[in-house]
Amino acid sequence: MSAASSSWQRGVVRADFPILDQAVNGHPLVYLDNAATSQKPRAVIEAMQRFYERDNSNVHRGIHTLSHRATVAYEGARERAAEFLGAADASEIIFTRGTTEAINLVANSWGGAFLREGDRVLLTEMEHHSNLVPWHLLAERLKLELLHVPITGDDGLLDLERVDGLLDAGVKLFAFTHVSNTLGTVNPAAELCRRARERGIITLVDAAQSAGHQPVNAREIGCDFLAASGHKLCGPTGIGILYGRRDLLDAMPPFLGGGEMILKVGLSASTFKKAPQRFEAGTPPFAEAVGLRAAMDYLDDIGREAIFEHDRELARHARAGLADLPGIRLLGTPDGAGIVSFHFDEIHAHDIVTFADQAGIAMRGGHHCTQPLMTRLGLDSTTRASFYFYNTREEADRLVETMARIHKFFTG
Amino acid sequence: MDHLSELYQAVILDHNRRPRNFGKLPEANRVATGDNPSCGDHFTVYLRLTDDRIEKVAFDGAGCAISKAAASLMTVSLMGKSVAEAENLFREFHHLVTTGEADEENLSDMAAFAGVSQFPARIKCATLAWHAALNAARGTGDKATTEEPV
Numbered sequence A: 001m002s003a004a005s006s007s008w009q010r011g012v013v014r015a016d017f018p019i020l021d022q023a024v025n026g027h028p029l030v031y032l033d034n035a036a037t038s039q040k041p042r043a044v045i046e047a048m049q050r051f052y053e054r055d056n057s058n059v060h061r062g063i064h065t066l067s068h069r070a071t072v073a074y075e076g077a078r079e080r081a082a083e084f085l086g087a088a089d090a091s092e093i094i095f096t097r098g099t100t101e102a103i104n105l106v107a108n109s110w111g112g113a114f115l116r117e118g119d120r121v122l123l124t125e126m127e128h129h130s131n132l133v134p135w136h137l138l139a140e141r142l143k144l145e146l147l148h149v150p151i152t153g154d155d156g157l158l159d160l161e162r163v164d165g166l167l168d169a170g171v172k173l174f175a176f177t178h179v180s181n182t183l184g185t186v187n188p189a190a191e192l193c194r195r196a197r198e199r200g201i202i203t204l205v206d207a208a209q210s211a212g213h214q215p216v217n218a219r220e221i222g223c224d225f226l227a228a229s230g231h232k233l234c235g236p237t238g239i240g241i242l243y244g245r246r247d248l249l250d251a252m253p254p255f256l257g258g259g260e261m262i263l264k265v266g267l268s269a270s271t272f273k274k275a276p277q278r279f280e281a282g283t284p285p286f287a288e289a290v291g292l293r294a295a296m297d298y299l300d301d302i303g304r305e306a307i308f309e310h311d312r313e314l315a316r317h318a319r320a321g322l323a324d325l326p327g328i329r330l331l332g333t334p335d336g337a338g339i340v341s342f343h344f345d346e347i348h349a350h351d352i353v354t355f356a357d358q359a360g361i362a363m364r365g366g367h368h369c370t371q372p373l374m375t376r377l378g379l380d381s382t383t384r385a386s387f388y389f390y391n392t393r394e395e396a397d398r399l400v401e402t403m404a405r406i407h408k409f410f411t412g
Numbered sequence B: 001m002d003h004l005s006e007l008y009q010a011v012i013l014d015h016n017r018r019p020r021n022f023g024k025l026p027e028a029n030r031v032a033t034g035d036n037p038s039c040g041d042h043f044t045v046y047l048r049l050t051d052d053r054i055e056k057v058a059f060d061g062a063g064c065a066i067s068k069a070a071a072s073l074m075t076v077s078l079m080g081k082s083v084a085e086a087e088n089l090f091r092e093f094h095h096l097v098t099t100g101e102a103d104e105e106n107l108s109d110m111a112a113f114a115g116v117s118q119f120p121a122r123i124k125c126a127t128l129a130w131h132a133a134l135n136a137a138r139g140t141g142d143k144a145t146t147e148e149p150v
């Protein structure tokens, strides 16, 4: 692993990503929108192409050779995902369309079966809309009450002193993000889950931003559910992972109904398979699972600890450079993940992002699907740079230089 | 940087920094908001409408340089216009920001928005306040968003 990390740190790894080797608006592309989606290494693109060229066939149902191969590949990806996320067994891994669908699955299936009018669900002020809206819908349907752990301020940390009191207020489920996509905050997931577990409260960890960027082990975190998206960890779109503790999954009713998930179907009623198949109605994303597996192999070859250190180092470097710009408001802390969010009073995020794009830098400006967090911070939008292991220190420098030029252009 | 200086022309930077008719209009009898849910830009447009003529117009809210300057220049150009004239002006403005071509002299300073056509993602910014203003003028609703055709 150390041999691998010494080679990727020299930038060799960039050659694995065909997309990075291009000019955008006349400048070498600097891709700093990794929190939205990551780029794909050749290993992933080729694994999917090989699958389509040799093995493609629907899984589970078929008797023929290709169907067998596709089934082995799909179930192999499930085993690999179990290992990647620290599940006890592959049967605790459900493939979904992404983090969003995984959370909706838990809200509808677990929530629908085990929550009652007046029950409380605890979330946080820094959640992505995908960990808010499914609970809004459920709360409306079941008349639940939603509570939120506040953040402390611009440093974007959860107010940990408030957690116990909130958990004690009759909470049945605590759903929170591992890493904030807007602030880069790394929440102490194991500690939060321990406090919930002591009170018999079910936990869901949104690992969309962490699973591809740091070691994530569901059993060490001690959560009941954990959700992630393939496309944010070098894998394809259209596939995500829900980890669920086996005993919980076994007690949960289906989410979507259809083929694949049934034991026996009559005209008016049906019975269902066990988890995970119970939760995978219809033709699953099996080609995507092949790509996702290649992505997990690729990331673990590099090492997610090394990736985390690299991302964080670049974010710190960029932060230090940006801090010198007059009037900048930097959010989050240098102890977060590889995400830097900032705001200028006189310059709107979309003007910054348009300007940066003309310099070949891909970034994001807006509310980042965290409107309540923006409201809490008193902002409409921020500009966000999010790093990954294929980004370099030179790229972080280009970000800072370009921001300095933008600042001059709009205020100078 | 050529496209950029076309997009952010001096007139636009000026109206962004010093928006005209910025603030509430106490005597307004028509008010509508414009929201762009994808970026959070939001403006309120206030009209004093008498006999189908826009006597006074003002706006407030927050947004990017393009949306704010467009709102500001819009208020300047709408002053004293009839609702029908406002509709025509918007048609010309919309043509300008989507194609880069101005076919009328009426646009005057607003011709500075020709560069927006090179940035398809920013067309909504340039037209946000217009949608709100036309809603207010026509009395067709007090809320405009970029997510529905107005």
Ligand SMILES: Cc1ncc(COP(=O)(O)O)c(C=O)c1O
Pocket: A035, A036, A097, A098, A099, A100, A101, A128, A130, A131, A177, A179, A180, A181, A206, A208, A209, A229, A369
């Ligand atoms: C923290 C967080 N949660 C959830 C999501 C939703 O992921 P997806 O859109 O892949 O379902 C995202 C991605 O934008 C995210 O950053």
